Amino acid sequence: MDPDALPLSRAGIDRAAHLRPGGDHLRAALADPATRVLLVSDGAVVTSTGPRVALLEPAQAAHLAGMAGTAGADGTAGTDGTERMDDADDGGWLLLGRGEAGEAYLARRVAQRRPAPPVGVPSDVLVHPVPAGPDPTPERRALPDGLTWTPLRDMGAELSADDAGLATTAVALDGWHARHPRCPRCGARTRVAQSGWTRVCVADASEHYPRTDPAVIMAVVDADDRILLGHAAQWAEGRWSTLAGFVEPGESLEHAVRREVAEEAGVVVGAVSYRGSQPWPFPASLMIGFRATAETTDARADGVELTEVRWFTRGELADAVRAGDVIPPGRASIARALVEEWFGGPLS
Ligand SMILES: [Zn+2]
Missing domain, CATH: 3.90.79.20 (Nucleoside Triphosphate Pyrophosphohydrolase)
Structure with a gap:
């Protein structure tokens, strides 16, 4: 990226x-x-x-x-x-x-x-x-x-x-x-x-002084090169995106990535690498993007922030987007960039 x-x-x-x-x-x-x-x-x-x-x-x-x-x-x-x-x-x-x-x-x-x-x-x-x-x-x-x-x-x-x-x-x-x-x-x-x-x-x-709240956002990828996406309760039907969450006091960015993925999807994350950042002033976030390597694959939504999580292969995601079953993150978002970096090109 x-x-x-x-x-x-x-x-x-x-x-x-x-x-x-x-x-x-x-x-x-x-x-x-x-x-x-x-x-x-x-x-x-x-x-x-x-x-x-x-x-x-x-x-x-x-x-x-x-x-x-x-x-x-x-x-x-x-x-x-x-x-x-x-x-x-x-x-x-x-x-x-x-x-x-x-x-x-x-x-x-x-x-x-x-x-x-x-x-x-x-x-x-x-x-x-x-x-x-x-x-x-x-x-x-x-x-x-x-x-x-x-x-x-x-x-x-x-x-x-x-x-x-x-x-x-x-x-x-x-x-x-x-x-x-x-x-x-x-x-x-x-x-x-x-x-x-x-x-x-x-x-x-x-x-x-003006506040900026750091938030981590991550493309979680497993050993089979599948990506983990989630659907949040307040999103429109079919909208899927990468997992994300605010950094808590006393946390490193890497720790926040691992904690958020564990909390929201029950997946254990190992290696974490920085990919880029994006100011997201809605209202005051700085989105800090990572690629995260999953060490487990049993994913289940927490039912609070996310109502669904699932793994996608490239073919599955391409088919779902083409069929209209999955609406990917908006083009302005770092979430879209993280997904497309994994995907290897534009999603649509
Ligand atoms: Zn005062």
Whole structure:
């Protein structure tokens, strides 16, 4: 597997982290017509046909986002002079980096209009690359002809490297802000700093950084060169994919691979080799891909995360995909790449 060829994993623009502190560069970029802005909301970005990420001038982005003016995304002040500390009122601009000519690339967060989940509902559950459902935020502000909200998950395989890098970073940062409006130490509000890359507690000044949760994902292959795939309860009928799971505190990646395969399928894994990684910001995962060698073959689903597991030969998988009995992982996912690496070519 070529890690740089994985969708969403390719290098994007220069992140230019040294330009983040203070927000001066961001404020200057907002006044520069060479700056390009993408609109992001809840896992989706605004695209034009192609698909291409729509890269807008700051004024147009602000207009489309429904803003009255521009505000410092470092949380210090908006143009009306008021302090902006609420997540919904921080200006919503994120500095993603800069291009080869020095032009800035920003993201503008667009508010979600659906209600926040009730307290107690876990917001960070996602392990497997599940297929996309319907657009979760149909009430987002209407767009001019030619522009549309597109879930990143739906188009990740088609985007150019630069577009994918911008969109993946914007979706990941936007999701982090949306889920972390309050200080995990004391519960007070946090304000945005570092041009969108930090949140600071207004009560105790503690700093909080975007989270990325490591998850292992593995092509488990047995001595007969069969691959182990599973079907999860919440997936569409016929959808099969590689096993995956979050890394637990105190675990190495290799241990997490062995534990997850044992828990979900009852199979003992021996050798584990790294194959590549993929940012998967739905909402905050980094998928770390492995090939794992099975030492046992008696596979049974745990009945909790997975309802079915089974071994496939190449011929069996090809026939099942052709017949429509198996829907393989989405083209943007590292799961697809792991399966196709084992398979020896494209599945369909
Ligand atoms: Zn605090």
